[in-house]
Each structure stands twice: as structure tokens, then as C-alpha cells.
Amino acid sequence: MQDNTGVALTRRQLLGRIGLSAGGAMMYQAMTSLGMAAESSYTGPVKLQGSPKGATVLVLGAGLAGMTAAYELRKAGYKVKILEFNARPGGRNWSIHGGDTYTELGGATQHCGFDKNLYINPGPWRIPHHHRAVLSYCKQFKVPLESFVQVNFNAFLHNTEAFGGQPKRFREIDADYKGHISELLAKSTKQGALDKAVTKEDQEILLESLRNWGALDRNLSYVMGEESSVRRGFAKYPGGGVSGKPEHSKPMRVEDILRSRLWATLAAGNNYEMQTTMFQPVGGMDQIGKAFARELGPGVIEYNARVTEIDQDERGVTVTYEDTTAPGKAKTAKADWCVCTIPFSVLSRIPVKVGAEMAEAITKLPYAASVKVGLQFKRRFWEEDEAIYGGISYTNLPITTISYPSTDYHSPGKGVLLGAYIWGLNAFDYTSHTPEERVRKAVEYGSQIHPQYKQEFDNGVSVGWHRVPWTHGCFGQWTEQLRERYYGAATQIDGRIAMAGEHISYIPAWQEGAILSAHDMIGRLHKKVMATGGAA
Amino acid sequence: MQDNTGVALTRRQLLGRIGLSAGGAMMYQAMTSLGMAAESSYTGPVKLQGSPKGATVLVLGAGLAGMTAAYELRKAGYKVKILEFNARPGGRNWSIHGGDTYTELGGATQHCGFDKNLYINPGPWRIPHHHRAVLSYCKQFKVPLESFVQVNFNAFLHNTEAFGGQPKRFREIDADYKGHISELLAKSTKQGALDKAVTKEDQEILLESLRNWGALDRNLSYVMGEESSVRRGFAKYPGGGVSGKPEHSKPMRVEDILRSRLWATLAAGNNYEMQTTMFQPVGGMDQIGKAFARELGPGVIEYNARVTEIDQDERGVTVTYEDTTAPGKAKTAKADWCVCTIPFSVLSRIPVKVGAEMAEAITKLPYAASVKVGLQFKRRFWEEDEAIYGGISYTNLPITTISYPSTDYHSPGKGVLLGAYIWGLNAFDYTSHTPEERVRKAVEYGSQIHPQYKQEFDNGVSVGWHRVPWTHGCFGQWTEQLRERYYGAATQIDGRIAMAGEHISYIPAWQEGAILSAHDMIGRLHKKVMATGGAA
Helix, strand or coil: CECCCCCECCHHHHHHHHCCCCCHHHHHHHHHHCCCCCCCCCCCCCCCCCCCCCCEEEEECCEHHHHHHHHHHHHCCCEEEEECCCCCCECCCCCEECCCEEECCCCCEEECCCCCCCEECCCCCCEECCCHHHHHHHHHCCCCEEEECCCCCCCEEECCCCHHHCCEEHHHHHHHHHHHHHHHHHHHHHCCCCCCCCCHHHHHHHHHHHHHHHCCCCCCCCCCCHHHHHHHCCCECCCEHHHCCCECCCCCCHHHHHHHCHHHHCCHHHCHHHCCCEEEECCCCHHHHHHHHHHHCCCCEECCEEEEEEEECCCCEEEEEEECCCCCCEEEEEECEEEECCCHHHHCCCCECCCHHHHHHHHHCCECCEEEEEEEECCCHHHHCCCCCCCEEEECCCCCEEECCCCCCCCCCCEEEEEEEEEHHHHHHHHHCCHHHHHHHHHHHHCCCCCHHHHHEEEEEEEEHHHCCCCCCCCECCCHHHHHHHHHHHHCCECCEEECCHHHECCCCCHHHHHHHHHHHHHHHHHHHHHHCCCC | CECCCCCECCHHHHHHHHCCCCCHHHHHHHHHHCCCCCCCCCCCCCCCCCCCCCCEEEEECCEHHHHHHHHHHHHCCCEEEEECCCCCCECCCCCEECCCEEECCCCCEEECCCCCCCEECCCCCCEECCCHHHHHHHHHCCCCEEEECCCCCCCEEECCCCHHHCCEEHHHHHHHHHHHHHHHHHHHHHCCCCCCCCCHHHHHHHHHHHHHHHCCCCCCCCCCCHHHHHHHCCCECCCEHHHCCCECCCCCCHHHHHHHCHHHHCCHHHCHHHCCCEEEECCCCHHHHHHHHHHHCCCCEECCEEEEEEEECCCCEEEEEEECCCCCCEEEEEECEEEECCCHHHHCCCCECCCHHHHHHHHHCCECCEEEEEEEECCCHHHHCCCCCCCEEEECCCCCEEECCCCCCCCCCCEEEEEEEEEHHHHHHHHHCCHHHHHHHHHHHHCCCCCHHHHHEEEEEEEEHHHCCCCCCCCECCCHHHHHHHHHHHHCCECCEEECCHHHECCCCCHHHHHHHHHHHHHHHHHHHHHHCCCC
16 A cells, blocks of 8 residues: 555555545544654653763754754753754744745745734644643743644534535534444343353443443433433523423434444544643744744844755764855854754755765655645634534545634634645645645635635635645654664764754654654763763 | 432433432532533524613622623613622622632631632533523623633543542543443444344444544454554653654553443533533633623612512512611612512522412422532642643542633642532532531542642632522522423513523523523513503
8 A cells, every 4th residue: 555655554554543434534533643642751851961061063943853952952051053944933833924925835925814813823733731842841931822622512524425415513423423332332232242251240330331421311222312412412402481492303323324434533532642631822833933932042043044065074063054045155054063853855855974874764754745724714604603613623525624713712803714634645736736726725625514615715825735945745754664664773863963853753743753852862962972072 | 219409300310311320420410411401592682672661670680690681671772770689790600719708608708818810610610612692792792711621631530449549541541431342342243233233334334433433453452552552542652762662551451441430421521511612701700790790881780789578569569678788778679670580599588479380489499509619729730740731530529520720721820720519418518517628628538639739738718509698509400390390480470570590491500591591581571561561
């Protein structure tokens, strides 16, 4: 089996994760679990013992890995400097705000027309509660956090091939799926199907639990009644006074639920990285990158610096770069040591003086494709018309995801949705379109779920990660085979050059991986520096 | 079967809801589903056609029902006045802030020692996304809302009789319960147990879904491995660089999960009123009551007014009351019509001139007991030590619930927990203790789940609702029999007196019920006024 990057994936790796139900909506789930389902192994603040005696470190890239390395190494006594391609800190820690301009590979420039207070996060957009490293910096740097709503029982599940293309509320599918499997298991139990596996006493507890958990009636059936309506919602909701008497709703049939395949995303919020409580920084994910830059202070980061060559010898590292605002003139920076956080997708196109093993690793890591589309609408119709506040609707359409803002509830002005979060083959397809075309298609597809789209659409932006000039892809897509063969080489300190970033971690695509890779690396680098006597 | 109020409950009503597993922690769930699992039947802003020609309405109680009635009736042209027992608006819409003082029945006075920015909501503390009436007023009155975290996968489930009294993380029980029942159903299916109920084709989809949803391996088993660790968490979590390789965790045995009974609260967040997205007003639930009072403007509400008698004749209503700040002197207020939102638990002790049917209804409605305890700690150890941000831990101890603040994450100062949310018999027991004793016991019990309690405890407040002077109970506890017999009489407009409040609704205990009962009632009252020509 081949994925879109041409890399062979085992059946276990891909289908095992997708649950044999690969499709647009499922790719998202699959991607988030490819090696990424992980709690932080952060063990507390970095402590580097011993003075480096003025040793200098040149950091390439002011993303979270690079800024973490610079921040912690400076605290330990190093002299640090960062070269950054962009005119801003953060790297993939990035928010596009109203008024921003972004030019992708190929030259297409977008001027974000969002209202001034609105934004979209093209890269990371949510933080699990167990990503302790990134959270500890948020706390330390006083980056205010708010809840990110991952699961919304009132959001939609949509499959063009089910229920005539009509979306269902998450709660209906969730309640009915659980109710039906509980009933099936209860009946099997009563018929003796579990007699070999479970004691009679435990079977009694099991039945009791299924009744409670699956909302079964006294006969252990999942049927129309108060028990099921309390989960799936009512046909007529209770109210006040004389007019308030409720009416129960009718569960869907088990075969309709199964054949709809809408069960496929029910467990998205049960994946470790998606489990409540999740966070987002108030005002955009870029608040974290900005906080790091603020803590580093002026003069540490040189922006608009495009690295063109990385050289080293026994005495130090020399990096050649150009100022992208005054191109054509090579500049150089020298240091005793180099921390390189440039994604391998970019680094593989730059001469780097490292050993054959690391050099091969740099060329072998494919980068996942992903496209996000942010859509501004004239009003927050999802709140006003549909009582959807935050959370995610899933669809089998190429957009896979519509995510609603988890903040500024009830704000009377315009609102911005994540209108598409595209993975795999569809992402390559979308990346090849113009930004305007990506937006147009996101609106067209999304209107199958929210008919208000066409009337209320205002403007949009889109980021196809393979067209992002400083990454050429979304994240390092390690497979088991690739990791076994190349991860060790990629991770070793090669002479005076060490790599860091999400790609040098077991939590790819996550900010936590970037920060923990920096923590792991600076510990080893410092040890080496201390062993070699600090400065060259 | 008798509940603690002496009212007969049917087996279906009580046990059916509790899932046969009545116990401390389960009571909470049971109470929230006794007639309360309901979406709003709000149909949009109130529109009353035709002028009441200066008719006057006296509203008794400035809770949400009374203020809603006054606000909407005034908009329709009525002259309104509210008499309120407390020195503040809101009634059970109430937050105790640092610096507040509260005296309960029996005379015990508490001075809340919380830090100034901290509070506890003794009454309603969360708003479902489908409670459209209360949310529409929040939007209209610009009450800022933030997410209330109901389900937290990292919070604890605790049973003194299970796992040696050691709490488990919600995620571990949730993943293992779902994994095991999925495996049991998958194996039953493969053995032919479903052959009569489900077609072979649907069985294949079922197996596929169980594998995906239950995190089963390729053999449809729930075992130690990546699939299960991705849900229940890892033994060693993935990290960065060379040190980041993860190790899988080991699922618990099915019999241990079943016998622990910790499955009993897994579905709490699946109940319609508890489904994400939920809200709380920024700064305390009392922000809603304050907003209503602000919109009503000065002079509409007379505070510190204790109603002692309600009289009516064909021409109007006369209410006798006293100013509690200058007691002993009877005052009177007259109006054409009266909207009475005084809880029946209090009203039954006041002479009220209504017909025999309504008079009987007033005396027959029992009020549920409930106790809440708010605890301030010297630091937010639940965040710092345990990565618990918001959400709820459940226990079989009398406290039933520990709820963590869903706001000000990472704030460096003190923090306030909901340290107990007690129902049923235990609530009566706790109500009989002094406030200090309730707090002491909440700390003692809670320290079985959080050992940090003893070291970090700072101070606390507690509210036993049967000792609240203006309610004598928590909410009107309709049973099916009581509702059949008395609800109709309680709801009818008796001459010139109409009742409103959560007890005059099918959504008892919820603010939505109070507001919708007011909406329903004023529609009927206005019709009657128009039919009788407005003012008397």
C-alpha cells in the first residue's frame, strides 16, 4: 500500500488506524494517530549543569524548537543567535489575522480580508492538556489560554452516501450507536454467548452497566422512550408552563447507523491528543511564538534570513545566508555550535556538511500534505441558527472538517470558521489549486452541510503546506520503517550540528514534539560541549 | 420505594434512571435526569400583541422567572414592580464571591474568605448549548460566556470499594470499558450470536466499527498495544530526540472494570443537558441576574421585601410585605395582576388567596435537597500536579463530585473548587451540620482523592439548600404522579395570580425552566388581560 507521498505504509499502520474505513473524513483520524498519540514526556524545567564558558550557538529557525533551544541555552550561559526565514517568529506556530499578507510558493499572494480581531491557525490549533512542555512555557510566559472545544454533540456528522446526504447531529449518531451495540451485547449475554468468557455474576454487572451506559429500557432494549431521548434529544423539548410537555424522539435503526458509516468519527475525541480538556491561546496560536520572541528579547533573532549553506569543521560552524529583503548578497554567521531546526523538506535542498548517515536521513523523510481553509462569514449563523458553539463537524467530502470558533461566543459581528482541513491525496490536489479556488471549493462543499454558506460567505484564506516557502510540507511523516532506518542518524549530533523540531521527535506535527526535541537535544549538546571544554 | 422527602417514586423513575446502581455518585446522575433531560422549547423573542392600557403587574421574586416576566411585560406596555426578599437580584442565580456574607436558616453566618476574584455558584453553574432562552438573554444583555468543561478525561473516577480506593483517570476506565465491551460484542458476533438479528453484511460493518470505535487490534481483541494506548494513555509517553520512544500501557481486566462500578458515571457527559458545548458566564453565574436587573433599571425591584400575605379580589391583588431591614411594619403593594415566583416550599407558609386546587398544589410539591461546598486552596494543585483543568471527578463518597474551575487556567494564585455536590439523604445529613462542619468533611473526604487537600486548604463556604431562607430547598421535585395530579392546578392562572419559576416547568432546577415558565405564563396572562380589557 502506498500513501500519496510514495512511501510504503504497512496495512497495520494505515488501515489498522483507519479501522478499515478509509475515506476523506477518516484520513484526518488516521493522520493524527500515525505515531502521534502521545502524552508529553516533559519532566520539568530544563537544568543544564556547568558553565559553557561563553560557547556560542547559532540556531537556524525561530519556530518553537529553535526558540526553546535558544531560550534554554542562553539561560545556561551560551551566547545564542537565531536566523529566521520569516519576518516573524513562530514558524508553523502561526496565525493569519485580518490584514495579514502571505505569499506562497508559486507567487500567489493572499491579503487576509478577515475583520481585525479574527484569525485562522494554519498550523497547530489546539493543545492537549498533557502536552506539559508547551503548557509550561505558556504558564511561564503568561500566554492566556482558553478551552478549545473538540467534541460538540450538536455539531454535524455528514456522509454524502447516507441519509440522502442530510447531516445528522453528533448526539444522534453517538446515542444510537451506543444504544444499539449495548442492546446487541445485552441480548447476546442473555442468550449465553458470553458464558465461556465472563462469570454469571460479572454478566449481571455487565447488563446493569449496559443499561446505564447505553440508555436501554427495563427490557434492555434501545427504543423510543425517555431513556433514549435523554441522550439523543427529544422530538419536542420540555418547556415551561402549560405548553412544556415533552415528546420523545425515535432512534434510528441499527442497520441505518451501521451503513451510514457515521460511526467512524465518533471516537475522534477519545484519542489521547483530542481528549478534553484542550486549549488554545487567546487571540491565536501565534501568541506562543510571540511570547518566546518577547522573552528572547531584541537582537537575538535575525529575521528575513534565508540559509543557503551550512558548513562546519573541528573549530566551529559557518552558515551562509541572505537577507531576503536585500537579496543577492551572501552573509555569513559563525558559532561554535549549530542547532538546526530547518525542516528536512527544506534542508534537503541546501548544502549541509554532515556525515553520510545524517545526509541520507535528511533526504529520506517525506512531509505530509495538508491544506487548511479559513472562511469569514457575515454572521455566526452556526450559533444563531444551529446552536453550534465550537467543536467540529465531520464529512466525507474533501474538506473533511468544519471547525467552529471556541471563543467570542455570541459576538454580534462576523465570524471565521475552519472551512477545510484536508489530508492525503486531496491535500495534494487542493495544494495545486490557486488559493481562491481552494476557498471557492471549500464554500461549495461546506454549503452541503450549512446551506447558509452561499448567502453569508464573506472572504477566505487558504494554506497548502507543500506551498509554504519555509516548510515545503506540513510535518515529517515517519513510518515505522523510516524511523527504524533513519531516525537515529537524524537525531545524533553530527560534529557541531544538531537537529531539532517536530521531525526529531516521536510526537510529529505537534508543538510538544518540537519543544521536547529541543529539550532532549540541548541536554546532549551541553554534555558534549562540557566534554570538549566549551568554546572552540 | 421512598426517597428522602417521603414521596413515593416508581421503580422506573428512580432505578430506571440510576441504572440499578444507586449510590452516592449515582444520585447526582439520577437527579439530573428526573424530568430534567430536555432541550429548550424556546421559540424566539416574546411578542405580546395589543396594549394592556396601563395594567399593572406586581411580580414576587427577582429570580430569573420574575425578572423575565417583568422585563417582557414592561416591554408589552405593563407597569411592573418586583418585590424581592434578598438585597440582590437573581434568587438561585447566585454566586458567592470573596468578601460576601451569607446567613442561613438557623442563623449561621458565613463570611466568604475567597480571594476577591474567586467565587462559587451555589445554584446553577452551567448552561447547556440548547437552553436557547437563557442563552438568548445572555446574548441580548451582553453577558460574556466561556466554555464550561463538563467531561475531563484526565479527571478522576473514584470508588472506595475498587482498586484499593485508588482513583483512576476517567480516560482509563472509559477506554477499557469501551474496549472490553467492543471485544465481547465482536466475539459474540463472530460466534453467530447476532445471526438472527443482523444480516451478515451488517455484521461485517459492525465488526469494522467496533475495531475502530473500541480500539481493538487486528484480531478484534482489546489488548496492550498501540491501539489501546492511543485511548487510555501510555506507560511511557512519546517524547523528543533519542529519549522519546514510547511504551504502551496495560489495559485493566474486564472483570476489574465491571466490579469497580466506575463505569456508572462514564455517560454523565452523554446526558443531553451535559453534552458539550456547555457555558458559564465569565465571573460567575450571577452575571445573568445582574444583567436582568441592569436592564430593568433602577426603581423596578424593591429589595429586602419579605412577602407575608397575598390577597386578591375581582379588581386586583394586594400583597403585604415587610422591609427586612426595618422589620415589624407591614407594607402593602397593589396591582391589577400578580406574577408569583416564590417557591412553593416558601409560599406554602404564607397566606395566599387562591382556589382550593392551587392551594393544595402549593402544599404538595416537595423540594429536592442539595448541598454545595466551595473550597479555596493556596494553589491550583490540580493543574500543577495532576494536569486537571476544569471538568469533574466523581466518587462514591458523600461529596459525589469535585469540579475544577473552567477558567483562569494557569493562574498563579489561589483557586476555588466545587468540593462537594451532595444529593438525597446525604444532602439532608449535611444540611443539618454547621457550615464549618460541612466544609471540614468535604476537605476530609476530598483528601482521599487529592492528598494535597490537607496541606493546601485555605478556607471554604457551603450552602445547604434546605437552609436557604428564600427557598427552603433546591428545586421543585415533581414525580410523575405529583405532576399528573397537581401540575395543572399549579400552572393555571388563579383569578389575578399566576405562578412562574422552575417549578412551573418541565425543566425543573434549570434556569431555562424558570425563563420558559415565565414566557408561557405571560402569554396566557396577556391573553386574559386583553380579554378582560387591561387594567381593572
